[in-house]
Amino acid sequence: MVWPRSPLLPKPSRWVRLVILGWIAVTVVFGMQILIGSQSGRSSRQPELVKEAKLPGHVAVLSGLRTQSCSTSNCHGSLTPDLREDAIRADEYFVWLNDPHAEAHRTLFGEKSRAIFQRLGLADEQLRPLEGQADRFHTQWTNCLACHETNSQLSLSAEATDHPAMSVAEGVSCESCHGNAQDWLHRHYRPEWKALSREEKRELGYIPGEDVAARTSRCVSCHVGSSGGDVNHDLIAAGHPALRFESVWYQSRLPQHWKPGRRAATERIAGQTQQPPDTATAHPTRDWLIGQLVTASASLEQLERRASGPSSLASWPEFAEDNCFACHHDLIGNSWRRDRGIPGLAALGSKKSRLSVPWGNWNLELIPILADQFGSRESQEFSVAFGRLRDSFGEGPEAVIHHSRVARSNLEAWLPTVSNLSESDATRMLQQIGQRAPERLISSWDRMATLVLGFAAPYHASHSIPEPLKFAMTRVRFPDDPTAFDSPRNFRSTSDEQPLTANQWIELLRQLSELVPED
Amino acid sequence: MTFDNTIHSTSDKKCQACHPQSNEDHLSPSISGDARLLTKRGEDIGELREGRDETLKRQLHAHFLKLGCAGCHQEHRGHLHLADVADEHCSTCHSTIHEQISPRRFELNFANFGHHPEFALWRNPVKTTTVPAEELRESSPVKWEQDGPVDRSAIKFSHHRHLDPKLPMPGGKTTELSCVDCHQPEASGAYFRPLTFAQDCQRCHTLGFPSTGELPHSKPEIIRGILLDGLARNGDGKRPLPAAVDELGGPTKAPIAAIKADSDGRPSLEALQRDLEKLEQLLFAVPHSETSHERPRVAGLLEAACTKCHSTERTEKAGEAWRVIPPRLPEQWMNHSRFRHDRHSSVDCQTCHTRNGHRMDTEKREQFYPVLKEERRASPSIYASESARDVLMPRIEICRQCHGHGSAPGSRSVGDRCVDCHAYHHTPPTSEPRRGIEELLKADRRRGRAAKDVEPATKAGP
Numbered sequence: 001m002v003w004p005r006s007p008l009l010p011k012p013s014r015w016v017r018l019v020i021l022g023w024i025a026v027t028v029v030f031g032m033q034i035l036i037g038s039q040s041g042r043s044s045r046q047p048e049l050v051k052e053a054k055l056p057g058h059v060a061v062l063s064g065l066r067t068q069s070c071s072t073s074n075c076h077g078s079l080t081p082d083l084r085e086d087a088i089r090a091d092e093y094f095v096w097l098n099d100p101h102a103e104a105h106r107t108l109f110g111e112k113s114r115a116i117f118q119r120l121g122l123a124d125e126q127l128r129p130l131e132g133q134a135d136r137f138h139t140q141w142t143n144c145l146a147c148h149e150t151n152s153q154l155s156l157s158a159e160a161t162d163h164p165a166m167s168v169a170e171g172v173s174c175e176s177c178h179g180n181a182q183d184w185l186h187r188h189y190r191p192e193w194k195a196l197s198r199e200e201k202r203e204l205g206y207i208p209g210e211d212v213a214a215r216t217s218r219c220v221s222c223h224v225g226s227s228g229g230d231v232n233h234d235l236i237a238a239g240h241p242a243l244r245f246e247s248v249w250y251q252s253r254l255p256q257h258w259k260p261g262r263r264a265a266t267e268r269i270a271g272q273t274q275q276p277p278d279t280a281t282a283h284p285t286r287d288w289l290i291g292q293l294v295t296a297s298a299s300l301e302q303l304e305r306r307a308s309g310p311s312s313l314a315s316w317p318e319f320a321e322d323n324c325f326a327c328h329h330d331l332i333g334n335s336w337r338r339d340r341g342i343p344g345l346a347a348l349g350s351k352k353s354r355l356s357v358p359w360g361n362w363n364l365e366l367i368p369i370l371a372d373q374f375g376s377r378e379s380q381e382f383s384v385a386f387g388r389l390r391d392s393f394g395e396g397p398e399a400v401i402h403h404s405r406v407a408r409s410n411l412e413a414w415l416p417t418v419s420n421l422s423e424s425d426a427t428r429m430l431q432q433i434g435q436r437a438p439e440r441l442i443s444s445w446d447r448m449a450t451l452v453l454g455f456a457a458p459y460h461a462s463h464s465i466p467e468p469l470k471f472a473m474t475r476v477r478f479p480d481d482p483t484a485f486d487s488p489r490n491f492r493s494t495s496d497e498q499p500l501t502a503n504q505w506i507e508l509l510r511q512l513s514e515l516v517p518e519d
Numbered sequence: 520m521t522f523d524n525t526i527h528s529t530s531d532k533k534c535q536a537c538h539p540q541s542n543e544d545h546l547s548p549s550i551s552g553d554a555r556l557l558t559k560r561g562e563d564i565g566e567l568r569e570g571r572d573e574t575l576k577r578q579l580h581a582h583f584l585k586l587g588c589a590g591c592h593q594e595h596r597g598h599l600h601l602a603d604v605a606d607e608h609c610s611t612c613h614s615t616i617h618e619q620i621s622p623r624r625f626e627l628n629f630a631n632f633g634h635h636p637e638f639a640l641w642r643n644p645v646k647t648t649t650v651p652a653e654e655l656r657e658s659s660p661v662k663w664e665q666d667g668p669v670d671r672s673a674i675k676f677s678h679h680r681h682l683d684p685k686l687p688m689p690g691g692k693t694t695e696l697s698c699v700d701c702h703q704p705e706a707s708g709a710y711f712r713p714l715t716f717a718q719d720c721q722r723c724h725t726l727g728f729p730s731t732g733e734l735p736h737s738k739p740e741i742i743r744g745i746l747l748d749g750l751a752r753n754g755d756g757k758r759p760l761p762a763a764v765d766e767l768g769g770p771t772k773a774p775i776a777a778i779k780a781d782s783d784g785r786p787s788l789e790a791l792q793r794d795l796e797k798l799e800q801l802l803f804a805v806p807h808s809e810t811s812h813e814r815p816r817v818a819g820l821l822e823a824a825c826t827k828c829h830s831t832e833r834t835e836k837a838g839e840a841w842r843v844i845p846p847r848l849p850e851q852w853m854n855h856s857r858f859r860h861d862r863h864s865s866v867d868c869q870t871c872h873t874r875n876g877h878r879m880d881t882e883k884r885e886q887f888y889p890v891l892k893e894e895r896r897a898s899p900s901i902y903a904s905e906s907a908r909d910v911l912m913p914r915i916e917i918c919r920q921c922h923g924h925g926s927a928p929g930s931r932s933v934g935d936r937c938v939d940c941h942a943y944h945h946t947p948p949t950s951e952p953r954r955g956i957e958e959l960l961k962a963d964r965r966r967g968r969a970a971k972d973v974e975p976a977t978k979a980g981p
Binding site: 066067068072073074075077078079080082087088090091094097105106108109126127128129134141166167168169170183186187189190 | 690693732814815
């Protein structure tokens with residue numbers, strides 16, 4: 001399978017190059033903003049909170065029990081795995097050690113991370129805070145630790161420093177995903193634990209891994225952002241990769257410290273069912289859909305936090321909310337999107353709106369289309385609310401926060417109906433999207449790449465990928481060409497390879513829609 | 520060796536016949552301003568003590584002259600062993616010791632167990648008695664914090680957790696530990712043998728990696744050596760380390776991955792070097808474990824593992840970013856007294872050993888599990904002890920549940936005499952090893968030879 005390790009995420013150095021090359025475009029857009037109307041719309045004035053309501057953050061308050069509490073050799077740190085079908089692996093800790101999440105904290109000390117701190121003007125090449133920048137450094141460091149060392153409230157030893165967590169030890173560990181274990185750690189190995197319902201376990205703080213929505217909500221706390229950890233435009237400009245999360249695809253890249261069929265095997269051995277073992281990929285398209293909703297919800301929450309500023313991390317306007325390639329694109333070339341024009345430009349002057357950076361990012365580009373296609377009352381309500389949110393950007397941050405909260409509330413009402421969807425219904429819905437609104441889909445790389453990942457969801461564990469899908473995955477790959485700083489390769493190509501025309505994309509979508517994944 | 524009091528019964532004047540080392544003040548070296556303190560604490564303290572001790576020495580000397588040797592050493596009068604003397608024998612001095620000795624140097628001023636002060640472990644502040652307060656604090660197994668004494672063991676351990684009646688075991692099973700599963704009596708039955716990781720912990724807390732197999736509980740340098748040795752053996756291609764193979768089809772496990780072979784089938788030097796660097800990074804976090812306080816640092820896997828039970832601290836030593844703070848697990852608490860655990864076997868351990876020295880309520884073990892509820896966190900029960908900071912030794916109130924109830928004279932049922940717990944004028948423990956009779960004799964012989972050696976030179980003098 002030709003599918004590179006990080007096909008959608010460029011190397012940070014590439015981003016730096018992208019930023020440098022795109023500065024002209026940014027300058028132009030800024031200039032247009034100034035000319036067209038800084039009085040209205042997305043004022044740089046820091047807004048007051050619309051109301052006192054505290055925005056729910058996703059940062060988990062952990063008990064401080066690090067992997068040491070779980071990795072006892074009698075529990076999850078056995079030197080040898082338990083091969084019984086209905087038993088846990090028992091060596092989960094050692095599998096996790098090979099997981100990229102276990103390396104998250106060490107990443108902070110790498111060459112690229114040190115370069116980010118240097119570019120931010122906070123530290124030298126050895127991560128020593130620059131003179132006079134200690135407080136800013138520690139603010140940013142804490143922001144990093146929120147996701148790179150989720151147990152960072154614990155320091156290894158009491159150091160002679162005013163700042164905690166100067167010692168980091170284990171990256172993203174057990175509690176980060178499985179929930180604060182304070183109230184369930186000593187219950188979950190007892191026989192009576194198995195008798196508890198999912199809700200009862202959730203009340204104890206346990207996040208059931210088999211609940212896709214619950215599981216994904218933990219992922220997005222870092223892979224989208226949280227109240228304590230925000231990858232904003234400053235950080236991306238300094239070299240941090242932009243966050244483009246897709247739950248099913250990401251999870252397929254992880255070493256499995258779980259046994260996908262254990263639950264079913266337990267039931268089968270207990271004689272409760274004759275069904276074959278279930279697998280984690282039994283509902284890949286539905287899980288992809290759930291992931292889209294949960295990710296969008298987290299993104300809206302982040303939008304509210306950013307618009308609520310000021311804080312040490314949030315500012316408004318926050319360019320990370322916007323479509324990257326609205327600014328970061330070549331000013332010359334033969335892009336068919338330039339021929340098509342900029343959506344919204346025609347409305348200039350007709351309403352309150354003005355020309356601004358088009359709002360919408362990786363996490364939110366596809367969600368209104370999914371809502372329209374889903375067609376339930378909840379999804380329709382979300383669709384209306386989302387449209388109002390989009391229009392509210394000209395009315396200031398207070399309006400954005402208000403409409404975002406409404407949209408998020410509708411989204412949460414929609415989610416349970418998606419969770420109950422069968423896999424075949426989810427697949428059918430995806431196919432209909434590809435057939436019914438191709439023009440809308442191909443106008444944005446974020447949208448198209450997200451959709452292709454949806455089509456690819458059933459094939460992540462497979463070694464045989466159908467040809468049109470393989471081709472589409474290649475085409476939405478982030479450019480690996482140092483001369484190309486636009487979005488995906490062949491959305492605007494600078495290589496010898498010619499970009500696909502709009503009609504070719506539509507035809508490709510049609511082919512993808514006709515794929516019928518094997519059971 | 521036993522001493523027959525009947526044979527050796529004698530009068531005071533003959534004491535020195537057998538006890539030539541008794542000085543005329545007849546005072547414990549720790550009272551008399553001695554060389555031990557001078558060498559241990561420095562001349563300042565020695566000089567300081569010199570002045571104060573003169574008064575004390577004079578007072579005691581006068582008192583001992585009045586009593587005579589046999590006033591205290593009753594065992595030499597005949598049939599009495601020291602362990603069998605009545606409280607009055609001690610209270611002759613100790614009931615009025617404040618009046619006899621000034622300035623106040625003794626905490627104790629009592630006539631019997633009913634008047635015995637709280638055990639020194641639970642008293643604060645530490646006062647200078649026969650030993651300077653500073654030295655007592657240093658040698659004490661506890662230190663005082665705002666809420667009371669805390670154990671200075673430098674170990675992280677939860678009795679609550681380990682006494683869970685459903686402690687997890689491999690294969691989804693559970694077990695129930697009792698105290699003696701770890702605290703095993705020494706041969707005499709009086710105390711317990713020292714705890715060791717290998718003997719008491721490693722059965723459940725295996726150390727190592729799938730690719731290395733089990734590793735010993737040892738210093739980081741030793742672990743480093745073992746792993747490097749493993750790499751080297753892997754390098755010669757003869758005795759490869761056990762490969763980290765996931766039998767469930769998952770990824771193989773660090774830290775020692777299978778070394779890729781060269782085209783000739785032998786592991787390459789470059790591959791070895793690469794693995795070594797990876798290993799160092801993973802386990803020891805070099806070079807990112809700098810000791811600068813300004814700079815964040817990353818802890819290696821080994822340090823993270825050690826800190827499950829140990830505390831670590833940074834060091835300035837070259838090539839060593841951190842070290843484990845050595846645990847302080849006293850082999851005997853309350854070392855001014857003696858105790859026989861085997862003679863108390865009729866009561867449960869937790870009757871006396873509670874998490875704050877107070878008497879335990881009638882709470883059942885199950886009430887503390889599976890999760891320690893808020894209202895039970897303050898319980899004196901050892902089942903509520905979540906931290907090794909808890910001082911799990913009894914206060915005197917626990918002893919008094921059985922002892923000191925005015926047992927009838929002559930009754931031996933529940934002893935409460937001074938000598939039931941105390942040795943005669945027990946001297947504080949010193950860091951110097953105790954010398955047996957043979958060593959004393961040898962030392963005397965050496966002194967004698969030295970004196971002979973010196974003699975001719977003296978004769979040859981001018």
